[in-house]
Each structure stands twice: as C-alpha cells, then as structure tokens.
Amino acid sequence: MxxxxxxxxxxxxxxxxxxxxxxxxxxxxxxxxxxxxxxxxxxxxxxxxxxxxxxxxxxxxxxxxxxxxxxxxxxxxxxxxxxxxxxxxxxxxxxxxxxxxxxxxxxxxxxxxxxxxxxxxxxxxxxxxxxxxxxxxxxxxxxxxxxxxxxxxxxxxxxxxxxxxxxxxxxxxxxxxxxxxxxxxxxxxxxxxxxxxYRTNHRTIQFKKAQKDIQQRKGYLHKCAVCGITDADDPNMEFRYCSKCNGYYCYCMKHINDHVHVQ
CATH class of the missing domain: 1.20.1540 (Rhomboid-like fold)
Incomplete structure (x- = not known):
C-alpha cells in the first residue's frame, strides 16, 4: 500500500x-x-x-x-x-x-x-x-x-x-x-x-426472572461470603462463584483467590 x-x-x-x-x-x-x-x-x-x-x-x-x-x-x-x-x-x-x-x-x-x-x-x-x-x-x-x-x-x-x-x-x-x-x-x-x-429460551427467561426476584427481595444479587460486600454496595465490583467450594459461594474480586474453601 x-x-x-x-x-x-x-x-x-x-x-x-x-x-x-x-x-x-x-x-x-x-x-x-x-x-x-x-x-x-x-x-x-x-x-x-x-x-x-x-x-x-x-x-x-x-x-x-x-x-x-x-x-x-x-x-x-x-x-x-x-x-x-x-x-x-x-x-x-x-x-x-x-x-x-x-x-x-x-x-x-x-x-x-x-x-x-x-x-x-x-x-x-x-x-x-x-x-x-x-x-x-x-x-x-x-x-x-x-x-x-x-x-x-x-x-x-x-x-x-x-x-x-x-x-x-x-x-x-x-x-x-x-x-x-x-x-x-x-x-x-x-x-x-x-x-x-439463547435470550428467548424458556430456561434463560426463567433464570433471569429468578435473579430479578432475588434482587428485589434482598436488595442485591451477589454478596461476598468473606467481607459481605454486595453489588448494591459497589455496582462496579465483579463477583465470581468458586468451583472448589462445596456449595454455591460467591466472592468479590478481592477474595475470589484469597479465601478458605468451604468443604
């Protein structure tokens, strides 16, 4: 060129x-x-x-x-x-x-x-x-x-x-x-x-509806199992769920790699 x-x-x-x-x-x-x-x-x-x-x-x-x-x-x-x-x-x-x-x-x-x-x-x-x-x-x-x-x-x-x-x-x-x-x-x-x-799938619609119900009932959707911060406290915070913990445990980005795994 x-x-x-x-x-x-x-x-x-x-x-x-x-x-x-x-x-x-x-x-x-x-x-x-x-x-x-x-x-x-x-x-x-x-x-x-x-x-x-x-x-x-x-x-x-x-x-x-x-x-x-x-x-x-x-x-x-x-x-x-x-x-x-x-x-x-x-x-x-x-x-x-x-x-x-x-x-x-x-x-x-x-x-x-x-x-x-x-x-x-x-x-x-x-x-x-x-x-x-x-x-x-x-x-x-x-x-x-x-x-x-x-x-x-x-x-x-x-x-x-x-x-x-x-x-x-x-x-x-x-x-x-x-x-x-x-x-x-x-x-x-x-x-x-x-x-x-995917967006019009029945399971996707039901999942998003369940998430919305939880958020309306509790005031937040995600809550860190270590420090207790929620997405309502900090909308810019990202949350992850640990695959090594025995259960459905959510962690903020500060603690996803710094917590004791629940067994």
Missing part, C-alpha cells in the same frame, strides 16, 4: 505541473490499451482519488487526508493479513475493474475498491475508535455503515441516470469484499442467531 500511496503523490504533483495531462496519460481506457498503451492496465491504480483544482485550494488538504487515511487502512490490513493476502485482495479488485471496463468499454478507477478497504477494516476491528476529521470520536463500525449508505446511494443514483458502468463499480468492490469475508459474515450471523435463541 505504501507504493500506491507514493504513486498517488507523484501523479498528484505531475498533474499540477502538467495541468492534468499526467492523469490523462495514465488513466484506464479500453481503446487506448487495445492500441498498444499497455501501461494503462497498471497505472490507473496510481491515479489519486482527489485531483488538484487551482480554483479549490482545499483539494490539496483533502488529497493529503484521504491518501494518509487509505495508506493507514492498507498497511493495517497488510499487518493483519500478511502482504500476500492483502495483495490478492487488492489486485482482485483491480482485475474485476478491468473486466468491467473492457466489457462495458468504459474507463474505471480504484475509488470504490479503496473505499471497500474500510469494510474490511471495520469487519476486523468494529469497536476501534477513530477521530473523524481529527475531532469527532466514532467507532469504526458506525463509519462503515455510513460507507454502506454512500455505496447504496451511488448505486441507486447511477441506475436512475442510466450510468450502468458507474452503478456496477461499487457492486464489483462489494463483490470483492464478500469473496474474502463471506465465511466471517456467515459466522457472525450464526452467532447472532444463537444469541437471539
């Missing part, structure tokens, strides 16, 4: 110097490839998502932020997966885009494939907190759902405007993601069904 980020920087600078001519010569074009410009099969990967616009100075800021963000995502996934698996994921997205470009005879970009990196990161680290624009703290999974909404909006809007190729590009990126994470997603759905079945 670092080579792609460096390539983005180089093309961005060349675009400033050549007034966009560098991107014109590097972007994917089926007809140009068929006329011998083979380099376009690879160089379109290096075209930055945010091109410099002299009339909009903030494009430089957006370029720096987006390039650093995707570099961070890519290198994080590469550390987690290993370089080989990450390369297979990324270049499978490249190949799918090229197939789409040749079939529909249109130019394609890596915009949606780069965005799908965030889906992968959110699947691996859903509860990690990031600072949106360096200010607002948000969990990765919520940003991923926002990403899903953007994909859906782009698909629907392009279908309505009959821009079939642009409607299929996000679908291709999602397909690439599903190929790699289908088993993980199926496992998460299975665990979700198991948790739902």
């Amino acid at each position: 670092k080579y792609i980020a460096v390539g983005n920087v180089i093309v961005f600078v060349l675009d400033i110097v050549t007034r966009g001519y560098a991107t014109m010569m590097l972007m994917f074009s089926p007809s140009a490839v068929l006329h011998g410009q083979i380099w376009r099969l690879f160089t379109f990967i290096l075209i930055p998502l945010n091109r410099f616009n002299p009339s909009r100075p903030l494009t430089l800021l957006w370029f720096v932020m987006s390039t650093f963000f995707y570099y961070w995502l890519g290198t994080s996934l590469e550390r987690q997966w290993g370089t080989t698996r990450f390369n297979v994921f990324y270049f499978l997205g490249v190949v799918l885009n090229l197939i789409l470009g040749f079939v529909l005879n249109v130019g394609v970009s890596m915009y949606y494939v780069n965005m799908s990196l965030f889906f992968s990161f959110a699947t691996l680290y859903p509860d990690m907190q990031v600072l949106l624009y360096g200010i607002l703290p948000l969990k990765v999974k919520w940003l991923a759902w926002f990403d899903v909404a953007l994909f859906g909006y782009d698909i629907v809007s392009n279908l309505l405007s009959r821009a079939w190729a642009w409607a299929l590009m996000p679908v291709v990126a999602i397909l690439n993601y599903l190929i790699f994470f289908w088993e993980d997603l199926a496992g998460m759905l299975g665990r979700g069904r198991e948790r739902a079945a």
Whole structure:
C-alpha cells in the first residue's frame, strides 16, 4: 500500500505541473490499451482519488487526508493479513475493474475498491475508535455503515441516470469484499442467531426472572461470603462463584483467590 500511496503523490504533483495531462496519460481506457498503451492496465491504480483544482485550494488538504487515511487502512490490513493476502485482495479488485471496463468499454478507477478497504477494516476491528476529521470520536463500525449508505446511494443514483458502468463499480468492490469475508459474515450471523435463541429460551427467561426476584427481595444479587460486600454496595465490583467450594459461594474480586474453601 505504501507504493500506491507514493504513486498517488507523484501523479498528484505531475498533474499540477502538467495541468492534468499526467492523469490523462495514465488513466484506464479500453481503446487506448487495445492500441498498444499497455501501461494503462497498471497505472490507473496510481491515479489519486482527489485531483488538484487551482480554483479549490482545499483539494490539496483533502488529497493529503484521504491518501494518509487509505495508506493507514492498507498497511493495517497488510499487518493483519500478511502482504500476500492483502495483495490478492487488492489486485482482485483491480482485475474485476478491468473486466468491467473492457466489457462495458468504459474507463474505471480504484475509488470504490479503496473505499471497500474500510469494510474490511471495520469487519476486523468494529469497536476501534477513530477521530473523524481529527475531532469527532466514532467507532469504526458506525463509519462503515455510513460507507454502506454512500455505496447504496451511488448505486441507486447511477441506475436512475442510466450510468450502468458507474452503478456496477461499487457492486464489483462489494463483490470483492464478500469473496474474502463471506465465511466471517456467515459466522457472525450464526452467532447472532444463537444469541437471539439463547435470550428467548424458556430456561434463560426463567433464570433471569429468578435473579430479578432475588434482587428485589434482598436488595442485591451477589454478596461476598468473606467481607459481605454486595453489588448494591459497589455496582462496579465483579463477583465470581468458586468451583472448589462445596456449595454455591460467591466472592468479590478481592477474595475470589484469597479465601478458605468451604468443604
């Protein structure tokens, strides 16, 4: 991913110097490839998502932020997966885009494939907190759902405007993601069904009802057999039941490993 980020920087600078001519010569074009410009099969990967616009100075800021963000995502996934698996994921997205470009005879970009990196990161680290624009703290999974909404909006809007190729590009990126994470997603759905079945199980409902009755009757649910502290006295205290004691004896975290076993 670092080579792609460096390539983005180089093309961005060349675009400033050549007034966009560098991107014109590097972007994917089926007809140009068929006329011998083979380099376009690879160089379109290096075209930055945010091109410099002299009339909009903030494009430089957006370029720096987006390039650093995707570099961070890519290198994080590469550390987690290993370089080989990450390369297979990324270049499978490249190949799918090229197939789409040749079939529909249109130019394609890596915009949606780069965005799908965030889906992968959110699947691996859903509860990690990031600072949106360096200010607002948000969990990765919520940003991923926002990403899903953007994909859906782009698909629907392009279908309505009959821009079939642009409607299929996000679908291709999602397909690439599903190929790699289908088993993980199926496992998460299975665990979700198991948790739902557990919560609605008759024995679980009766057990929780019995716990609630005890708590209402005594004013607490757990009480340490050594010091007598209860969850009503300290709601943040954790309690455990000792498996070595002969009976149902509860202990606070201070005494679970420091008590005489009841025999």
